[in-house]
Amino acid sequence: MVQFTYNSNAIEGNTLTLGETAMVLEGLTIDQKPLKDHLEAIGHRDAFEYIKDLVSEKAILSEAVIKNIHSLVLINRPKDKGIYRRIPVSIAGAFIEPVQPVQIQPSMEELILKNEQWKSTLHPIERVARFHLEFEGIHPFIDGNGRTGRLILNLDLMQNNYLPVNVKFSDRKKYYEAFDTYFKNDDVSAMAELIGINLLERINEYINILSDSQTLENNEEWEPEQ
Numbered sequence: 765m766v767q768f769t770y771n772s773n774a775i776e777g778n779t780l781t782l783g784e785t786a787m788v789l790e791g792l793t794i795d796q797k798p799l800k801d802h803l804e805a806i807g808h809r810d811a812f813e814y815i816k817d818l819v820s821e822k823a824i825l826s827e828a829v830i831k832n833i834h835s836l837v838l839i840n841r842p843k844d845k846g847i848y849r850r851i852p853v854s855i856a857g858a859f860i861e862p863v864q865p866v867q868i869q870p871s872m873e874e875l876i877l878k879n880e881q882w883k884s885t886l887h888p889i890e891r892v893a894r895f896h897l898e899f900e901g902i903h904p905f906i907d908g909n910g911r912t913g914r915l916i917l918n919l920d921l922m923q924n925n926y927l928p929v930n931v932k933f934s935d936r937k938k939y940y941e942a943f944d945t946y947f948k949n950d951d952v953s954a955m956a957e958l959i960g961i962n963l964l965e966r967i968n969e970y971i972n973i974l975s976d977s978q979t980l981e982n983n984e985e986w987e988p989e990q
Contacts, residue, residue, distance in 0.1 A: 765789065767930050768918075769808045772911050774933035778804050800840050807839035808911060815919040825879065825920065827872055830904075833915050838908040848872075849906040859947040862903035871902045888924045889963070892917050893955040897946045917959070927970065929962035 770778075770785040778801050784794045788805045811833050823829060835846035848868045854861060863871050875898050882891045896917045903909050918928035931939055935958065942954035 765809060765812060768812060768928065769805050771930055771933045772914050773801075773804050773808055775931070775936050775939070776804075776910050780805060803840035804837075804911075807837050808915075810839070811836035811911075811915050812918075815915055815922070818919055819922045822923070825876060825916070827876065829919075830872070830912065830916060833919075834905055834908055834912045837911045837915070838905070841907060844906050845908075848904050851906070853903060853906070855903065859944055860901050862901065868902060868904045872904055875899065875902065888921075888926070889959055890952060890956045892920045892924075893959050894952050895920065897943060897952065897955055900943065901947060921959075921963075926963060927966040929959055929966060931958070931962065 766782065766786045766789060769789065770780065770782045773780065773785070780788060780794065780797060780801050784797065785805050788794060788802050789809055793802065814833060814836055818829065831846040838845035848865065850865050852862075852864055875895065878898075879891065879895050882894065886894065896913050899913050899916065900909055905912065914931055922928055938954075938958055942958055945951050945954040
């Protein structure tokens, strides 16, 4: 939780360190750090707990679910949370122009429909990668699109019995380049590879935890001969 919250928020400019994020999630206040950064950490934590509940409930991804996730993420902007943006925006350096406000609703409906269709033709990792790329291209909200998109990505992965991935702040250059590759060449492979690599890292982390736990258990069971 701490790592996911720190990395996802840091990608978007949050100034809390990993240690400070942990302290905020424990209810502490960091001196000389903006209230916004504190609220972003709390909001991301609550949103991640929400998607874990959605996995348990076997909920279907919908516009309502996406808006609920965004409402938790954008806790610091009550007038904008869970509401599609009302003004045009541009993404600096991107190869795509986000859709106009009037096009957001039909574009989101179409994306959710296509996502269901992709389930019969695409590998789950390729599908979640493509959905993430398309969602960020639509850029449906005035703020919080990146954090919301990565939470949706993990919701979909967990619903398909994968571990959630932690897109790290240190990998942000590769992450942004994956968007450029997709919107310039219609090539999803860079994002799918980034997700796949992160999945392997998570699996290895769990294997190491289980291995260490088994070693500890064996050591506790062993008693020297008298």
